[in-house]
Amino acid sequence: MKRLKTALGLGGILPDDSINYVASHFRELRLKAEEDFSHYGKVANEIGFVDEGVLRIVSPTPKGEEITKYFVRHNQFITDLESYYSRQPSESAIRAVLPSRVYTIQDKVWNKLSEEVPKLYILTKTLTETALLNKIKDNDFLNFGTAMEKYREFLRRYPDLALSVPQQYIASYLKITPQSLSRIRKQLANQ
Numbered sequence: 001m002k003r004l005k006t007a008l009g010l011g012g013i014l015p016d017d018s019i020n021y022v023a024s025h026f027r028e029l030r031l032k033a034e035e036d037f038s039h040y041g042k043v044a045n046e047i048g049f050v051d052e053g054v055l056r057i058v059s060p061t062p063k064g065e066e067i068t069k070y071f072v073r074h075n076q077f078i079t080d081l082e083s084y085y086s087r088q089p090s091e092s093a094i095r096a097v098l099p100s101r102v103y104t105i106q107d108k109v110w111n112k113l114s115e116e117v118p119k120l121y122i123l124t125k126t127l128t129e130t131a132l133l134n135k136i137k138d139n140d141f142l143n144f145g146t147a148m149e150k151y152r153e154f155l156r157r158y159p160d161l162a163l164s165v166p167q168q169y170i171a172s173y174l175k176i177t178p179q180s181l182s183r184i185r186k187q188l189a190n191q
Contacts, residue, residue, distance in 0.1 A: 005020070011123075030100070032096065044080040044081075049076070055102070068173040147176045
């Protein structure tokens with residue numbers, strides 16, 4: 001809960017009493033590896049805060065395979081933004097990669113708190129903008145460069161994920177095959 005309170009304190013927007021009040025409405029959820037936080041075809045009605053672990057946003061391909069679109073690590077908020085705001089069924093799922101602890105809050109509770117707590121709307125806007133900017137930065141490096149360059153940039157940005165996330169998810173995220181990633185890792189190990 002300490003990390004959640006720190007995250008709610010982002011930018012000094014909320015005073016301490018408001019941070020404690022908002023945090024008291026979150027509930028702890030423990031996820032096993034491969035367990036979903038949110039599901040395909042369901043409207044996103046929760047916001048999560050990853051206290052421990054790693055989650056990934058996955059989407060199906062036309063061939064029925066799943067691709068990893070994004071990783072969410074500790075100290076980050078998570079929801080399917082498009083589904084959450086549009087109230088349409090999600091085309092993605094959010095799944096734990098590792099055993100994870102997520103603090104969750106229902107959208108109805110968050111909306112009620114936004115009416116009660118001055119400046120919570122500003123914090124929501126700030127958190128949403130931060131998440132979108134991070135996705136834009138990720139797309140920049142994922143769409144350009146060789147497989148080796150993408151993996152090196154991944155290592156630079158997310159060294160902790162490179163050590164803890166299964167190789168097939170990293171390969172999917174980088175838009176390369178697991179075999180290519182294995183070759184790249186061997187090349188780097190031999191340098």
